[in-house]
Amino acid sequence: MAAKPVPREEKRPRSFYALSAFFALFVVFLYGPVVTILTLSFQGPNGGLTFPMNGVSLYWFERLWSGRGTVDIGTAFSRSLILGLVVMALTVVISVLAGLAFRKRFAGSTALFYVAIASLIVPSIVVSLGIALEFRIIDDLFRPLLSSIGLVSRRGNSLGLFTSGLGAHLSWTLPFxxxxxxAVFNRLDKSFEEAARDLGASNWQSFRFVVLPMIAPYLIGIALFGFTLSWDEIARSSQTMGSTNTLPLELAALTTTVTTPDIYALGTSVTAVSFTVIFTTLAAFIILQKRRQRRSLPD
Known part of the structure; x- marks a missing residue:
């Protein structure tokens, strides 16, 4: 009985190694700064802003969170967190309502669509300046009238975290x-809803028990976009937050004044929140997928 010939291993082309090296350099370029900042944030009390490290400790985190640092991280953190959660909720709700509305064509739908996503192509700093100017014009027009009847003070302005700041962030998150x-509703099979209505379901029941479970994974993605984009936003916040600063604005301000690893500890804290939200969202998505698979299995 003749022995079977051993298949020869195919040699990889040189282009494979060149592309692999390019990809490795890309990963280093992408994540190298994050790893560097994370590492330097764990320096000892006498550490500086560059390598080599001078000891390893949690000193700069303790200094930052205890209020002894150069920024009130607790207040700035709570502002960004609350604003991010509000933006996330509004982004999900408005996106779903808009998706349902655009399932049927109506007068002006095309123009409204382009207006809604136009802020993606406008420079963020221009959007920020425009929103700030809009609120100043509103103040000039309505503040004297409102102050005359005692609703607002004559001093100050309407620029703030949940007025112009919220609008600026929504102009960034809503288009996504x-x-x-x-895209989701364009691919959604309407026959499921029609079957539910044939069985006596109302419009709300059809949405609650048929449509919502099918679009739930995508809502998690929208929520992730809404929170992370708001949490990290600087350009659209720069002119619209009034007298308050979010955490990214505090971090940007520190880059020109702080000469200690305080800034690295703050950057690591901001990054940690972003990754926590991302992995929590992915876990929720996996759980939802497994629940749907279990329900689809026959008893």
Whole structure:
């Protein structure tokens, strides 16, 4: 009985190694700064802003969170966290409602669509300046009238975290949510809803028990976009937050004044929150997928 010939291993082309090296350099370029900042944030009390490290400790984190650092991280952190959660919730709700509305064509739908996503192509700093100017004009027009009847003070302005700041962040997060929901509803099979209505379900019951479970994984993605984009936003926040600063604005301000690893500890804290939200969202997505698979299995 003749022995079977041993298949020869195919040699990889040189292009494979060249592309692999390019990809490795890309990963280093992408994540190298994050790893560097994370590492330097764990320096000892006498550490500086560059390598080599001078000891290893949690000193700069303790200094930052105890209020002895150069920034009130607790207040700035709570502002960014609350604003991010509000932006996330509004982005999900408005995106779903807009997706449902655009399932049927109506007068002006095309123009409204382009207006809704136009802020993606406008420079963020221009959007920030425009929103700030808009609120100043509103103040000039309405503040004297409102102050005359005692509703607002004559001093100050309407620029703030949940007025102009919220609007600026929504101008950044909503286009992403809208595009995702438009794509989802365009591919959604309407026969499931029609079957539910044939069985006596109302419009709300059809949405609650048929549509919502099918689009739930995409809503998690929209929520992730909404929170992370708001949490890390600087350009659209720069002119619209009034007298308050979010955590990214505090971090940007520190880059020109702080000469200690305080800034690295703050950067690591901001990055840790972002990764926590991302991995929590991915875990929720996996759990939802497994629940759907279990429900689809026959008893």
């Amino acid at each position: 949510g809208l595009l995702i929901m438009f």
